Amino acid sequence: xxxxxxxxxxxxxxxxxxxxxxxxxxxxxxxxxxxxxxxxxxxxxxxxxxxxxxxxxxxxxxxxxxxxxxxxxxxxxxxxxxxxxxxxxxxxxxxxxxxxxxxxxxxxxxxxxxxxxxxxxxxxxxxxxxxxxxxxxxxxxxxxxxxxxxxxxxxxxxxxxxxxxxxxxxxxxxxxxxxxxxxxxxxxxxxxxxxxxxxxxxxxxxxxxxxxxxxxxxxxxxxxxxxxxxxxxxxxxxxxxxxxxxxxxxxxxxxxxxxxxxxxxxxxxxxxxxxxxxxxxxxxx
Amino acid sequence: xxxxxxxxxxxxxxxxxxxxxxxxxxxxxxxxxxxxxxxxxxxxxxxxxxxxxxxxxxxxxxxxxxxxxxxxxxxxxxxxxxxxxxxxxxxxxxxxxxxxxxxxxxxxxxxxxxxxxxxxxxxxxxxxxxxxxxxxxxxxxxxxxxxxxxxxxxxxxxxxxxxxxxxxxxxxxxxxxxxxxxxxxxxxxxxxxxxxxxxxxxxxxxxxxxxxxxxxxxxxxxxxxxxxxxxxxxxxxxxxxxxxxxxxxxxxxxxxxxxxxxxxxxxxxxxxxxxxxxxxxxxxxxxxxxxxxxxxxxxxxxxxxxxxxxxxxxxxxxxxxxxxxxxxxxxxxxxxxxxxxxxxxxxxxxxxxxxxxxxxxxxxxxxxxxxxxxxxxxxxxxxxxxxxxxxxxxxxxxxxxxxxxxxxxxxxxxxxxxxxxxxxxxxxxxxxxxxxxxxxxxxxxxxxxxx
Numbered sequence: 001x002x003x004x005x006x007x008x009x010x011x012x013x014x015x016x017x018x019x020x021x022x023x024x025x026x027x028x029x030x031x032x033x034x035x036x037x038x039x040x041x042x043x044x045x046x047x048x049x050x051x052x053x054x055x056x057x058x059x060x061x062x063x064x065x066x067x068x069x070x071x072x073x074x075x076x077x078x079x080x081x082x083x084x085x086x087x088x089x090x091x092x093x094x095x096x097x098x099x100x101x102x103x104x105x106x107x108x109x110x111x112x113x114x115x116x117x118x119x120x121x122x123x124x125x126x127x128x129x130x131x132x133x134x135x136x137x138x139x140x141x142x143x144x145x146x147x148x149x150x151x152x153x154x155x156x157x158x159x160x161x162x163x164x165x166x167x168x169x170x171x172x173x174x175x176x177x178x179x180x181x182x183x184x185x186x187x188x189x190x191x192x193x194x195x196x197x198x199x200x201x202x203x204x205x206x207x208x209x210x211x212x213x214x215x216x217x218x219x220x221x222x223x224x225x226x227x228x229x230x231x232x233x234x235x236x237x238x239x240x241x242x243x244x245x246x247x248x249x250x251x252x253x254x255x256x257x258x259x260x261x262x263x264x265x266x267x268x269x270x271x272x273x274x275x276x277x278x279x280x281x282x283x284x285x
Numbered sequence: 286x287x288x289x290x291x292x293x294x295x296x297x298x299x300x301x302x303x304x305x306x307x308x309x310x311x312x313x314x315x316x317x318x319x320x321x322x323x324x325x326x327x328x329x330x331x332x333x334x335x336x337x338x339x340x341x342x343x344x345x346x347x348x349x350x351x352x353x354x355x356x357x358x359x360x361x362x363x364x365x366x367x368x369x370x371x372x373x374x375x376x377x378x379x380x381x382x383x384x385x386x387x388x389x390x391x392x393x394x395x396x397x398x399x400x401x402x403x404x405x406x407x408x409x410x411x412x413x414x415x416x417x418x419x420x421x422x423x424x425x426x427x428x429x430x431x432x433x434x435x436x437x438x439x440x441x442x443x444x445x446x447x448x449x450x451x452x453x454x455x456x457x458x459x460x461x462x463x464x465x466x467x468x469x470x471x472x473x474x475x476x477x478x479x480x481x482x483x484x485x486x487x488x489x490x491x492x493x494x495x496x497x498x499x500x501x502x503x504x505x506x507x508x509x510x511x512x513x514x515x516x517x518x519x520x521x522x523x524x525x526x527x528x529x530x531x532x533x534x535x536x537x538x539x540x541x542x543x544x545x546x547x548x549x550x551x552x553x554x555x556x557x558x559x560x561x562x563x564x565x566x567x568x569x570x571x572x573x574x575x576x577x578x579x580x581x582x583x584x585x586x587x588x589x590x591x592x593x594x595x596x597x598x599x600x601x602x603x604x605x606x607x608x609x610x611x612x613x614x615x616x617x618x619x620x621x622x623x624x625x626x627x628x629x630x631x632x633x634x635x636x637x638x639x640x641x642x643x644x645x646x647x648x649x650x651x652x653x654x655x656x657x658x659x660x661x662x663x664x665x666x667x668x669x670x671x672x673x674x675x676x677x678x679x680x681x682x683x684x685x686x687x688x689x690x691x692x693x694x695x696x697x698x699x700x701x702x703x704x705x706x707x708x709x710x711x712x713x714x715x716x717x718x719x720x721x722x723x724x725x726x727x728x729x730x731x732x733x734x735x736x
Contacts, residue, residue: 083500100508
């Protein structure tokens with residue numbers, strides 16, 4: 001059974017359609033990439049999952065039942081536009097968000113202390129947010145998103161604003177949380193991290209799901225079934241790209257080259273990058 | 286509606302505000318101010334009394350000095366044997382606070398009077414001197430007619446009339462009242478409730494804008510229903526206002542009774558009454574005659590104020606203050622919250638705020654007008670229309686308002702609050718998530734009808 005099922009969800013504001021008949025299923029324990037150009041409707045979909053917005057049509061199911069306010073307590077949401085109370089102390093603020101997610105003050109303090117120690121930021125507890133740098137505030141916000149141990153995390157551009165070292169830290173945390181059984185929806189424009197982290201993706205463009213599936217399946221699907229072969233002969237090093245065509249056999253290509261008497265250095269299937277697929281689909285759409 | 290999360294929101298709104306320095310400063314300074322207002326006049330009179338002023342009198346007429354009566358505050362010393370100039374020359378080293386010079390009698394059987402002093406002579410002392418000199422000259426003139434008993438006849442002819450005002454309470458008992466006290470009370474209540482409603486409801490708006498501007502609201506809404514968030518905030522701020530008000534009452538009471546305990550209440554009250562007796566004599570007539578003529582016991586101004594204050598039903602006024610503050614605040618705070626949700630920053634809010642600030646200001650001006658005419662049509666209508674009633678009604682209450690008017694006014698206010706809360710919540714829900722362009726009243730109308 002899927003953890004989250006989005007069943008024919010549409011949302012319109014007056015005459016403006018933001019989402020049109022979205023169907024998605026997100027399996028438990030996966031990292032699901034939610035992709036799409038700006039204004040495609042991703043934020044609207046995320047808000048509907050969080051019950052911030054009510055869909056005009058359709059329904060969201062959480063663990064098989066229509067999603068309730070209680071289920072939302074088990075979601076952690078990191079919005080793209082980060083926001084903390086500037087004048088409030090970091091610790092008080094983190095406790096507040098955790099309490100809103102159903103933790104008691106004592107539970108929240110205990111869990112937060114653990115996270116603060118893990119990130120090495122215990123000394124920030126009594127600082128006001130306005131004293132923190134942008135990256136520091138992002139870290140605090142990441143903690144407030146995950147502190148209540150949510151079953152589902154919705155991370156909208158979690159790496160923006162971080163330096164490479166901190167990107168690595170956050171990436172490791174995401175993978176660690178996945179290992180512990182959390183399901184993660186990752187919305188990002190960074191296709192490299194999609195390839196690296198996501199198990200499945202959905203690409204939304206102009207209010208519709210354009211493509212969805214496993215990352216490798218999607219990449220293969222949009223590949224032209226080309227192979228890249230590099231070889232050397234008397235004339236030096238060469239590189240060819242050979243199209244296999246419909247159900248072509250790579251073995252045959254290899255045999256052809258071997259028959260030519262060249263020395264083969266490498267031979268690999270050419271899979272398009274997610275970035276290229278994204279650009280292609282959005283431009284076509 | 287989730288009571289637990291509303292509770293969490295309320296506690297944050299409350300705690301962050303109560304911990305602010307500005308809250309602590311106003312909460313603890315205002316009672317000091319109130320207490321000072323209550324006690325300082327009495328204290329000044331108390332301490333002034335100890336210091337008896339000695340006035341050197343140079344009487345060239347020969348009729349004024351015998352008529353001058355020394356009392357606890359002023360002692361007149363006959364210095365007629367000295368020249369005015371020599372007194373003036375040695376004045377700074379002398380014990381005298383002033384020199385009173387009375388010229389010889391002129392042809393109109395009158396005198397010219399001058400005072401000389403380093404510090405200006407106080408108004409009350411000056412008028413006391415004036416009336417005593419007038420009395421002396423008057424008596425001298427009467428004597429000049431050489432008619433036996435003329436002085437007594439004239440004293441009898443002079444009427445002394447003082448209007449004592451009473452208000453008749455419902456049980457038929459009459460209470461001594463001073464209209465001035467009611468006016469002052471009405472003014473103070475009107476201004477305080479206006480300040481409270483304006484201050485705390487715009488605090489709600491600023492806080493809504495802050496959450497929207499800093500984008501905190503997106504995270505909040507993933508845990509709290511927008512309506513819960515809005516009302517949690519409104520209730521949190523209301524509790525701050527009530528805390529502040531109760532602390533003001535408690536601290537003022539403590540401070541005033543502290544001063545009373547240290548100085549002694551009887552002494553304080555006594556000092557006020559005694560000094561007002563001196564004032565009483567100023568009209569210039571023999572107090573004994575005045576007493577025999579006046580039909581009612583004469584009250585000094587201070588006694589009158591004290592008695593009027595005693596007669597005011599403080600619990601009733603406080604009760605209505607709470608009712609009208611709470612519902613007036615709730616009405617305005619929910620509308621201000623809706624406005625706050627519609628704008629991107631505080632600067633943009635002024636235009637949308639206009640329709641709310643105009644009735645508030647209107648109410649304020651009607652309240653200021655009410656202490657002059659509490660039962661005028663303007664004041665009565667102002668105290669019925671829900672957008673002005675909290676402020677205007679409070680200004681009317683000290684003068685007494687019929688129960689049916691109070692009931693009707695509260696009823697209308699509560700109904701309007703319920704309606705506007707519903708409208709505001711609908712606008713807030715959409716507005717808080719809308720960003721980008723500046724909202725207009727047309728947008729708000731559109732949001733209201735949106736599901």
